[in-house]
Amino acid sequence: MSALIQHTEPAPTRLPPDWSGIGGCALPVAADAATVLLDSHALVLAGTGPLDAEVDFTEHLCAPGTALWVRPGQAVRFGEPPGDTATIVFRSGLFGPEELPDLAPDDPSGPGARPLSVPHPESLRTAFGNLTADADGPPGPVAAALLRHQLAAVLLRLRLAEPAVDPAGHVEGRTFERFQRRLEEGYPHTRRVEDYAAELGCSVRTLTRASLALTGRTAKQVVDDRVALQARRLLAATPLSVAEVGRILGFGEPTNFGRFFHRETGLSPGQFRGRYATGPDGIPGQRRPTD
Structure with missing residues (x-):
């Protein structure tokens, strides 16, 4: 979870119990509630009807029997779910980065x-139900270990369902994964691609080539996209002032933050917050910045 969440008001989300860090519920936040920042992982399995979900300002209409994995710190809002929608919530840090094959649960791009x-969504629904029932049972180390094994099985099932990655981009993929991990830690402090390249021991050209191969965006655009996303999260889901949001993201002057935000979104921070709260057209799309 991003350290920046500590600067926000507590979000009214469903938290897993402390004794296991894993639990079950219908949705991680109340249906039709205002957008909030999620403070735990949430695996949502749509029921027999479609589920409307907005994650980081992108609308998703989840068809019956599909799964959606929402990460800590993401801005989320859900419509009224079908009655049999199920969610597993779990805290960060339950699994080490190499503990599950080809899967790091705390990787935001997983x-x-x-x-x-x-x-076979019914098999996954059964797994969700068993985990939820066990999470509601008597707490203890044996029950916690059982929940952890059940969660690992669910996560690996989701990993197997993910489309295979083209091995031709394997080298670029590994470079971009390292870049993304470092970016999650560093974006509040620096937006210079040169700094990330130096920390990763590669050139700016290497980072840009990997970024273009994986996302179609340059490394500089990837950095700016991440900063702009966090700005939108904080403006939409917290009471922080525009100046406070700018300071959290490393802008010494509100005017500099305002220029950056307008360049990335086409709106001033105040316009974005007002339009997000009252406008009928939803979140404005992010304008492609010039490099």
Whole structure:
């Protein structure tokens, strides 16, 4: 979870119990509630009807039987779910980065970031139900270990359902993954691609080539996209002032933050916050910045 969440008001989200760090619920936030920043992982399995979900200002209509993995710190809002929608919530840090094969649960770019069609969704629904029932049972170390194994099985099932990655981009993929991990720690402090390249021991050209191969965006655009996303999260889901949001993101002057935000979104921070709160057209799309 991003350290920046500590600067925000507590979000009214469903938290897993402290004794296991894993629990179950219908949705992680109340249906039709205002957008909030999620403070735990949430695996949402749509029921027999479609589920409307907005994650980081992108609308998703989750078809029946599909899964969506929402990460800590993401801005989320849900419509009224079908009655049999199920959610597993779990805290960060339950699994080490190499503990599950080809899967780091705390990686924000992991599987299920978009609605994911899962083979045999009824089997996954049964797994969700068993985990939720066990989480509601008597607490203890044996029960906590059981929940952890059940969660690992669910996560690996989602990983298997994710489309295979083209091995031709394997080298660029590894470079971009390292870049993303470092960016999650460093974006409040620096927006210079040269700084990230130096920390990763590669050139700016290497980072740009990897970024273009994986996202179609330059490394500089990837950095600016991440800063702009966090700005939108904080403006939409917290009472922080525009100046406070700018300071959190490393802008010494509100005017500098305002110019950056307008360049990235086409709106001033105040316009974005007002339009997000009252406008019928939803979140404005992010304008592609010039490099």
